[in-house]
Amino acid sequence: xxxxxxxxxxxxxxxxxxxxxxxxxxxxxxxxxxxxxxxxxxxxxxxxxxxxxxxxxxxxxxxxxxxxxxxxxxxxxxxxxxxxxxxxxxxxxxxxxxxxxxxxxxxxxxxxxxxxxxxxxxxxxxxxxxxxxxxxxxxxxxxxxxxxxxxxxxxxxxxxxxxxxxxxxxxxxxxxxxxxxxxxxxxxxxxxxxxxxxxxxxxxxxxxxxxxxxxxxxxxxxxxxxxxxxxxxxxxxxxxxxxxxxxxxxxxxxxxxxxxxxxxxxxxxxxxxxxxxxxxxxxxxxxxxxxxxxxxxxxxxxxxxxxxxxxxxxxxxxxxxxxxxxxxxxxxxxxxxxxxxxxxxxxxxxxxxxxxxxxxxxxxxxxxx
Ligand code: DAH
Numbered sequence: 465x466x467x468x469x470x471x472x473x474x475x476x477x478x479x480x481x482x483x484x485x486x487x488x489x490x491x492x493x494x495x496x497x498x499x500x501x502x503x504x505x506x507x508x509x510x511x512x513x514x515x516x517x518x519x520x521x522x523x524x525x526x527x528x529x530x531x532x533x534x535x536x537x538x539x540x541x542x543x544x545x546x547x548x549x550x551x552x553x554x555x556x557x558x559x560x561x562x563x564x565x566x567x568x569x570x571x572x573x574x575x576x577x578x579x580x581x582x583x584x585x586x587x588x589x590x591x592x593x594x595x596x597x598x599x600x601x602x603x604x605x606x607x608x609x610x611x612x613x614x615x616x617x618x619x620x621x622x623x624x625x626x627x628x629x630x631x632x633x634x635x636x637x638x639x640x641x642x643x644x645x646x647x648x649x650x651x652x653x654x655x656x657x658x659x660x661x662x663x664x665x666x667x668x669x670x671x672x673x674x675x676x677x678x679x680x681x682x683x684x685x686x687x688x689x690x691x692x693x694x695x696x697x698x699x700x701x702x703x704x705x706x707x708x709x710x711x712x713x714x715x716x717x718x719x720x721x722x723x724x725x726x727x728x729x730x731x732x733x734x735x736x737x738x739x740x741x742x743x744x745x746x747x748x749x750x751x752x753x754x755x756x757x758x759x760x761x762x763x764x765x766x767x768x769x770x771x772x773x774x775x776x777x778x779x780x781x782x783x784x785x786x787x788x789x790x791x792x793x794x795x796x797x798x799x800x801x802x803x804x805x806x807x808x809x810x811x812x813x814x815x816x817x818x819x820x821x822x823x824x825x826x827x828x829x830x831x832x833x
Contacts, residue, residue: 496541498549498556504534505560512567518575525568535561598833602701602821605809606683609703612728613681616721618705621680623666625687628656631665635788636745651687659687663704664745664802667781670706671789676796677709683805694817701805708781708791708798715748718778718799726754726775729808735761737772746779746800757811773811776803 508528515521528534538557545553599607610620623631633645643649644661651659666682682704690696707713707721723736735755743749754775756767763769778801783793806818813832815821820828 496538496545496553498552501538501553501556501560504538505556505563508534508560508564509567512564512571515571515575518572521568521571521575528564529561529568535564596833598830600821600829601809601813601815601832602805604832605805605812606701606703608729609725609803609805609808610681610683612725613705616679616724618679618681618707621666621670621682623660623663623669623682623684625659625685626653626657627660627665629658630656631668632658632660632662635668635785636664637782637784637788638744642744647689649689651689660684661688662686662802663702664800666704667706667745667785667800668789671708671786671791676791676798677707677711678798679707681705692819694819697806697818697822699822700818702802703805705778705801705803706781706798707800708796710796713797713799715750715780715799718780718801721799722752722776722778722801730754730757730812733760735772738778741777741779743777743779745782745785746777747782749777749779752776752778752801752803754811773807775807776801778802 511524726734726736737753738750741749741751753772755761758766761771781798786793
């Protein structure tokens with residue numbers, strides 16, 4: 465038999481060194497013994513069992529039962545086997561071919577089965593876990609506030625974080641010497657531009673563009689040069705409210721609106737208190753407290769023993785503000801308010817440190833999903 469190399473999938477190539485163990489490609493002399501046949505049979509069965517894919521299995525088939533394979537070569541050699549041994553060798557050879565062909569078929573089916581192509585689907589495995597996102601607690605509060613005021617006919621207005629001094633201070637009747645304009649309190653960007661310190665400038669933006677009636681809330685980010693601690697953050701959120709009409713609107717309307725808001729937001733048992741205060745853009749001005757959600761008004765650490773928690777500033781829009789936006793102060797009436805969103809979120813969810821709202825710790829945030 466001439467020496468040649470076997471190419472995968474090539475059924476017709478000549479085989480080298482296959483006629484029997486130890487043969488270097490020469491013709492066998494004197495035929496093969498039963499023991500040699502058995503050795504070759506064992507090797508062929510091992511090779512078939514060891515083939516791990518269809519291509520490897522096909523190589524085994526070509527090598528042993530293909531047209532130029534070892535078994536046909538052995539059949540040809542039978543004539544050289546001594547006559548006395550021929551029946552025994554013939555039987556062995558026949559059994560080898562039948563056994564190998566059966567094994568090749570069985571392995572072929574095994575390798576084609578889905579199990580051989582990858583792990584079977586195991587319906588007892590736990591399902592794959594997908595993290596579901598949720599709105600940030602600050603966004604949740606803003607949405608809740610907006611929903612309550614939407615039912616009262618307020619729409620949502622928006623304004624930029626970068627404001628000019630006119631909208632943020634001047635038109636809100638804030639005198640140039642006012643401490644809030646100081647560089648120590650406000651992030652000034654250049655001579656006129658700043659990061660807004662409150663959402664109140666959106667009042668100015670809306671009133672300069674729209675005639676009364678105006679009924680808006682404006683949620684948004686604010687910035688102050690505050691040193692960050694458990695209750696202060698240089699970046700925080702407010703929701704501003706503004707109602708201006710040509711029909712009389714009084715402090716009683718402001719009070720009933722904010723009392724309604726308090727009950728909707730905190731529950732029917734919440735108490736509301738107005739304290740006289742000063743804001744440049746409202747006259748009269750008040751600060752608005754809700755009864756402490758922890759002690760119900762008896763006094764505890766959360767409310768610093770007062771029974772009340774400050775939620776908002778509010779008041780009747782100052783006539784000077786109307787003049788700045790081109791409204792006639794004699795023919796319009798209105799109130800405004802501004803509340804801290806983080807303050808409400810901290811009360812609602814029992815959050816002790818405002819910084820937890822900005823650390824982006826999923827372990828914290830996922831509690832509000
Ligand atoms: N802008 C005020 C602040 O940041 C809050 C405020 C008070 C808003 C009274 C108002 C208002 O609209 O009328 O403290």
